[in-house]
Amino acid sequence: MAHINAEISLRPVRFAFLVRPDDERQVLTAIRLNTCLWGGKYNPIVPCIERMPKWWDRHDTRIDSPKRVINGYLDLFEPDFIVEVEPGLSEGLGFAPGRVLRADSILPAEIGDDGPTHGQSVFAIYRHLYHKVFQFERRRAHSIVNPAPGDPRFTGFCGALFGGFPEEAGHQYFARGFADAFDPKAVQLDADALAKLYDEGYECALDIGCAELKVRHPGFIGFKRDPVLFVMDPFKPRDLVDFWNLRASRETVVPAPLPWLGALSSHFRQFIQECHEPIGFPSSQVFRRTTVMFSRSVATDQIAGLYREHFAVDRVGVAALQDWYPPMWRNSPHRPTDAAPPRLTAKKRIVETASVGEATHLQFECLQPDFADDNGGHDRWANVVRLRNWARDGEFATAYPCDYRAPMLPYFGLPIHPEQYLSTAEGIVVFPWHRNSSEHWSIPGCASAIVQWFGSKGIKAVDSDAGRATRQIIKTLGGFREVSCIAHADVVELLNKMSRKPALKGMHHQEVRNRVGRALGADRLGFETLVERRAIDLGLELKCTRCGSLGWYPLSKFDHEITCGLCLRPFPFPAADPGTETSWAYRPAGPFALGDYANGGYAAALSIRFFATLFGSDHETTWSAGLDLYPAPKQKLEADFTVWRQERRFEGPDRPTDVIFGEAKSFGKDATQEDDGGARKIVPDIVEDKDVERMRTLATLFPGSILVFSTMKPMLSETEVSRLAKLAKWGRERDGDNRRSRAPVIILTGTELFAHPSLHRTWRDKGGLHARFSEEQAPHSGSLRVLADQTQQLYLGLPSYGEWCKEKIDRSIARRRAASREAGAGADATSSMDREAATRPGFGRPSASG
Secondary structure, three states: OOOEEEEEEEEEOOEEEEEOOOOHHHHHHHHHHHHOEOOHHHOOEEEOOOOOOHHHOOOOOOOOOHHHHHHHHHHHHOOOEEEEOOOOOOOOOOOOHHHEEEHHHOOOOOOOOOOOOEOOEHHHHHHHHHHHHHOOOOOOOOOEEEEEEOOHHHHHHHHHHHOOOOOOHHHOHHHHHHHHHHOOEEEEEOHHHHHHHHHHOOEOHHHHOOOOOEEEOOOOOOOOOOOEEEEEOOOOHHHHHHHHHHHHHOOOEEEEEHHHHHHHHHHHHHHHHHHOOEOOOOOOOOEOOEEEEEOOOOOHHHHHHHHHHHOOOOOOOOEEEEOOOOOOOOOOOOHHHOOOOOEEEOEEEEEEOEEEOOEEEEEEEOOOOOOOOOOOOEOOEEEEEEEEEOOOOOOEOOOOOOEOOOOOOOOOOOOOOHHHEEEOOOOEEEOOOOOOOEEEEEEOEHHHHHHHHHHHOOOEEEEOHHHHHHHHHHHHHOOHHHHHHHOOHHHHHHHHHHHOOOOOOOEEHHHHHHHHHHHHOOOOOOHHHHHHOOOEEEEEEEEOOOOOOEEEEEHHHOOOEEEOOOOOOEEEOOOOOHHHHEEEEEEEOHHHHOHHHHHOHHHHHHHHHHHHHHOOOOEEEEEEEEEEEEEEOOEEEEEEEEEEEEEOOOOOOOOOOEEEEEEEEOOOOOEEEEEOOEEEEEOOOOOOHHHHHHHHHHHHHOOOOEEEEEEOOOOOOHHHHHHHHHHHHHHHOEOOOOOOEOOOEEEEOHHHHOOOOOHHHHHHHHOHHHHHHHHHOHHHOOOHHHHHHHHHHHHHOOOOHHHHHHHHHHHHHHHHHHHHHHOOOOOOOOOOHHHHHHHOEOOOEOOOOO
16 A cells, blocks of 8 residues: 655745846836735746847856746746736746736735735735734834835845835835834935944845745755855846845845945955854864855956955955856756755645555645735645655656646646646645635556656557556566566576476476575575565476376466366376475466566566666656557657656755656677677677667657666667767757757666666676766766766766767857957957856856756
């Protein structure tokens, strides 16, 4: 019986505001709307650009496109809704119409308005905090401030740092409510006032708007990431956008406005000194250091001087100068440690599932904020549900493909409002329609969920013969942990040999026991599991007294008379002298009795086991065995296995679910080749061109999916290497405006399929390049894209993905230099910073398969 629980968390609705980054009015509108929303401080403001502006990349690497930048921001934050500050900005982004909102549809026009608004207004928070805390006389004065710029040019900066309220007639009640509830201290913002606020600390409208929220930034508990001093031009809207998004994805970001650096420099130097502290424990030898980051609006030739004049301190290593903005819009396997939004949680609850027959049901009461009332619009808050199958038996679907734009899945029965559910990396997001609402889910089985997913894409999916055999192998053995009893080449060959015996023949019981025992050893599941799970059946070999033939008979056929399997006549059981007339023997049963390595089921079962139990430490897996796919009436594709796999991370946000398509092969037949030295055995060639093209087609239908070629052979033939290397290079390229490479290709050989007890230990024990990669896996133990990069180097002889990207960038730089020479611009038209940017970690060069 499946043991599935659900972790349910309450958080604000997450909006992404689409703006033109150089339009001050649009940026200010987004800032003011977020000030009035619960958790608005952490809503991203996405810069919408039609062509890459010159200021975008100081080092002119030119590896981004406008669509890729916008999609990258959206993929990083995974908003529940997007808000168009200017109509039409969401065109072509693939969002369902119900997920696109107008800026004027967010907030109610007046208190108590029941119009079609979205998100939780902070007005209810103000009322709640007033009645709970601020209506009483306080022993100590609070530090809540309401700054207003002394110079109108600083209006945008003041709003981005402290918050600002809408000035339209229908929304002025937010500013009045903030003043009435908290009696904030009015501050006329200038350089001296900002320095004093930095020194004494403060609370502002943006902070109050995050009341009742626990904010957990990526990273281990107790370990804070390096703080950032962001040097910016407060008059440039694009710098306000960059500061806003940087603060939404980093723990400590302090703005340093250019016009006020002189008045603030002493504070910044003190800040740098105080932040230089041990990471983790007081005795640690690793220290935090402040990053002084210069915005893209600061002229390059001014950066070094500004740093020396206003930030440099006498101590070495306490601060670092950074002249580039972190490319948070670029996805990579290392994203959770680079830039990622925090996890916002107001409440949390764990709910257990109930199993009835072959169905698993989940029922829970939705969580709601304590300050919420019965008035308001739709989608005011969100519940995030994370399904966990601790048994990892893969019986029910607990991981789903992420699609926050136009979701078709998950499907938990017959929801009245299907748009209420979003499948994201964070979990399954539910939007309760009212207070005290409840959910009743029926968790589907793995295979039915995947078949339904293909159907939602217009692809008919039907079980293949090989798929039925694979599924029955896993079911017979009892799960992926037990599949390890066949995870050895000698065991697979033994079972295949037994399946080729005539129907009336078995293999002597002691021979089977000895061969399985020698192969698997005593530290893993083996012979007893095969017997107990009825993968092999025990019987007796008897000689028929009628025709003299020797036949195998299962225990269920024993009686005083036995019917001969050849002549079909009964003969007496040799009860008088059973020792000389009988011999105990085993025969494979069920799917294990199928020839040709159980129709390829062994390789597919071991491949699914690899992703379910051997690779990564904490993940959820949904899988299906072989399927025949029909994208069009006369088109047929095959997938030997399909897996949805999501890596769960304790120290940061979970990674998006990977969609995996696999082609599984057995050993093939050995061949010999004559040469001058005589006959020599060559590696069989079993991965054919049609297999490669079939997988390429699947990758085209599902961009960003992962392609797996697995074989129980210890190595690939030269022809197979050539075929797969060509596909791997194709898969490394980016497909148009997609945010990831087309299709990372993973190669699994017998080394990986027969690994025990983990891939890390198997590679370590193998030595050589395998051992080196096993150590490199540690920081990225669950990243399939890192695994693709490594297996392509191991088995296809390709350079690393980072080296491959660097070569591409170098060629691009060389072409631009050649074009500059031809145009008469001179050989130095392209700055030497190009090459530096091409090798800068996290900027010009992805560090693993994107």
